[in-house]
Every structure is written in structure tokens, then in C-alpha cells.
Amino acid sequence: MTSSLIRRASVAALLLATTVAPAVAAQSHDTAGRSAAVRPALGAQARLLGEKIVPRKLDFQDTTVGGLSGIDRNPCTGEYAMISDDRSNLQPARFYTARIRVDGAGVHSVDFTGTHPFRQPDGSVYPPASTRDGKAVDPEEIRVDPRSCRYWWAQEGDRPTSASDPVIQPSIQFADRSGGYRGRLPLPPNYEVTMEDRGLRRNKAVEAITFGAGDRVLTSAVEGPLLQDGPEPTLDHSALVRVTQQSRRGRVLGQFTYPIEKIFAASDPSSPWGPDTGVPSILAFPDDPSRYLVLERSWVAGSDYKIRVYDATTRGATDVRDIDSLAGQRVVPMRKKLVADFDDLGLSTVDNTEGMSWGPTLPTGERTLVLVSDDNFADDAVTQIVALGISTR
Numbered sequence: 001m002t003s004s005l006i007r008r009a010s011v012a013a014l015l016l017a018t019t020v021a022p023a024v025a026a027q028s029h030d031t032a033g034r035s036a037a038v039r040p041a042l043g044a045q046a047r048l049l050g051e052k053i054v055p056r057k058l059d060f061q062d063t064t065v066g067g068l069s070g071i072d073r074n075p076c077t078g079e080y081a082m083i084s085d086d087r088s089n090l091q092p093a094r095f096y097t098a099r100i101r102v103d104g105a106g107v108h109s110v111d112f113t114g115t116h117p118f119r120q121p122d123g124s125v126y127p128p129a130s131t132r133d134g135k136a137v138d139p140e141e142i143r144v145d146p147r148s149c150r151y152w153w154a155q156e157g158d159r160p161t162s163a164s165d166p167v168i169q170p171s172i173q174f175a176d177r178s179g180g181y182r183g184r185l186p187l188p189p190n191y192e193v194t195m196e197d198r199g200l201r202r203n204k205a206v207e208a209i210t211f212g213a214g215d216r217v218l219t220s221a222v223e224g225p226l227l228q229d230g231p232e233p234t235l236d237h238s239a240l241v242r243v244t245q246q247s248r249r250g251r252v253l254g255q256f257t258y259p260i261e262k263i264f265a266a267s268d269p270s271s272p273w274g275p276d277t278g279v280p281s282i283l284a285f286p287d288d289p290s291r292y293l294v295l296e297r298s299w300v301a302g303s304d305y306k307i308r309v310y311d312a313t314t315r316g317a318t319d320v321r322d323i324d325s326l327a328g329q330r331v332v333p334m335r336k337k338l339v340a341d342f343d344d345l346g347l348s349t350v351d352n353t354e355g356m357s358w359g360p361t362l363p364t365g366e367r368t369l370v371l372v373s374d375d376n377f378a379d380d381a382v383t384q385i386v387a388l389g390i391s392t393r
């Protein structure tokens with residue numbers, strides 16, 4: 001999701017306590033009566049390994065590098081795939097490949113190796129959103145298929161602000177290594193954009209996908225609450241977003257709620273932009289199909305960005321696939337625990353971080369976590385690669 005381009009250069013050093021569950025989810029056990037005492041502990045810890053800033057608006061193979069909203073490591077090549085959220089406004093919707101040299105001593109280099117446009121079923125590239133023909137896409141996330149090393153990518157469609165503009169549904173598509181169309185995953189019925197007061201919010205749709213249970217389960221998360229599920233987070237209230245587990249053929253295996261944090265600061269009253277918060281990325285733990293790292297990204301006018309990574313589990317959470325509206329319902333959300341607050345890491349800047357990927361395992365036994373920020377192609381933003389060392393128990 002493209003965040004507001006109106007930003008201030010300073011980053012507010014505001015700290016937020018770990019988890020405040022929404023009132024709708026204030027239960028200590030799920031509907032099957034399983035006690036919280038039998039649930040596994042969440043114990044991931046993080047330390048900063050290093051960071052690297054990519055030159056602003058880098059020209060690479062006749063494209064402008066920027067808008068990097070998703071990242072994933074390709075086990076077949078060791079390279080990283082990164083998706084740009086350019087809606088074909090600068091160049092056709094596309095992804096990049098790059099070699100990122102990272103180890104326990106830091107991020108040493110980021111070298112781009114290739115770029116390809118995504119293709120429509122007829123082989124053509126995607127048109128700009130300005131064409132208003134209903135075929136534009138808003139790319140947000142990319143994952144490398146563990147079986148084939150081809151690509152799965154998510155785009156969040158568009159809920160138009162005008163009745164004269166087309167509704168564009170979100171999608172999770174498959175592509176070959178050159179971006180050629182190879183199919184799409186059927187999405188749950190409630191992952192639909194409508195012009196009614198239900199369904200996905202504008203710019204709060206399918207932005208996060210990850211493979212889990214080896215390669216058998218594809219988990220997706222919507223960035224913000226569905227319209228019928230209740231309001232977005234405020235200074236006083238958190239909110240619930242839906243997380244869905246599906247088979248590779250699209251069968252829904254379960255749908256759960258993840259509690260996103262309250263807004264961390266009051267907006268500058270002189271700004272025309274309201275706060276923006278949500279889940280831009282989710283990453284499955286390799287050895288536990290119910291456990292995820294969840295990235296929460298928030299922006300507030302006058303206080304800039306707050307980026308946090310949480311360790312979360314669906315174990316013990318209520319399956320809500322058959323609950324049309326969460327409003328007024330008593331459900332048990334996914335449990336979560338804070339792993340990293342970017343304000344505490346000592347980074348040169350905290351920017352619009354939207355993508356994360358597992359990297360190589362370190363000699364210490366830690367897994368590297370590589371994150372990328374979306375600069376929105378703005379002059380006052382950066383493309384930042386951050387590497388963390390993640391230890392688990």
C-alpha cells in the first residue's frame with residue numbers, strides 16, 4: 001500500500017508497549033476451551049546486523065528502482081526477488097533480482113542483477129492505472145515458490161473513489177522467472193472489493209503472502225480490517241485484520257484474526273493526511289506452520305514512521321472463516337509478542353518498511369531477516385535494506 005508522501009525528516013522516538021488486544025478479543029481461551037497454559041511460548045529475539053541505502057531513483061536497465069514493497073530469497077540462486085509497487089506509471093509493473101551480501105557483520109552490498117515486467121495472460125504488460133480500463137494492478141508482495149523457484153505475487157486491486165471508475169479485484173498470481181503469467185490462486189469470498197459498505201478497504205487489501213508448512217500452505221493477510229469488521233485503529237482502539245491459510249489450489253484451511261496496534265501518536269492537526277497503519281508483510285517460520293513474523297507499519301503526520309516486527313501464532317486462535325462480520329463478536333485473536341521496534345535499533349533512519357524475507361543462517365544459529373523499505377519514488381524517502389539476526393526458541 002502506498003503511504004502518504006507528506007512526511008517529516010525526523011523520526012519520533014516513541015515507544016509502545018508490546019500488545020494491547022482489542023476489546024472484541026478479550027478472552028483467555030478459544031471457543032474449543034483450550035487453555036492458554038498449553039500454548040507454546042513466543043520467544044523470537046532480534047538484533048541489528050546492519051543496513052544499506054540504495055541510491056535514490058537508481059536507473060537500472062532502463063527502469064527506475066523504487067517502490068520496493070516485497071522481498072524474498074530465491075533458494076535456487078541465492079539472489080533476492082523484490083517487487084516494485086509502481087502501477088505502471090513510470091515503467092510497467094515489475095520485479096527485480098539482486099544479490100545482497102549479508103552476514104553477522106552487516107549488509108555489505110546490494111547489487112541488482114535483473115528486472116522483468118509482469119505479464120497479463122495475453123502476454124502484454126500491465127497498463128497504467130490512468131487508463132481506467134480495469135486491468136491495472138497494484139503490486140505489493142512477492143514470494144519464491146519453494147518447489148519451482150518461480151514467483152507468486154500479490155496485488156491489492158483498487159476500490160475506486162468514484163462510481164465512474166472500475167473496481168479492480170485483488171489477486172495472487174503465479175509467474176515464471178521472466179514474469180510470464182502462469183495462473184492465479186482463488187481468493188476467499190471475503191477478500192473482495194465492493195462499492196458497498198463491506199469487503200476490503202481502499203489500499204488495505206491483500207498485501208502480505210507467505211509459504212508455510214514447507215511449501216504446502218499459502219498464508220495471506222489483508223492490510224486493514226474489512227469494512228464490516230469494524231473501524232481502523234485509533235489512538236484509543238486497536239483493530240483486527242484477517243489472516244487466511246489456503247492450500248496451493250486455493251482451498252481455505254483456516255482464517256484467523258491478527259490484532260494490529262493502536263495509532264502510536266496524534267496527527268499534526270495542520271496535516272490533511274490521516275494516520276496510516278496496517279500489515280504489509282507476513283513471514284512463516286520454516287519449522288512451525290502456525291507461527292509467523294508479522295510486520296506492522298504505521299505513519300502519523302508529524303511523527304513519521306513506526307516499524308515493528310512481531311512473533312505471532314494462529315495456535316489457539318478462533319477460526320473466523322464463517323463469521324461474516326467481526327463487529328460485536330467475541331473471538332480469540334492470534335497471540336503476538338514484540339520482536340523488534342525499529343526506533344530501538346540505532347538505524348540511520350526509520351522509513352516505510354514494507355517487505356521482509358528470511359536470509360541465510362548465521363554461524364551463531366540465528367536466521368537473518370532481510371527487510372526493504374518502499375520509497376514511494378519520493379525525494380524525501382529512501383530505499384533501505386535492513387538485516388536483523390533472529391534467534392528463536
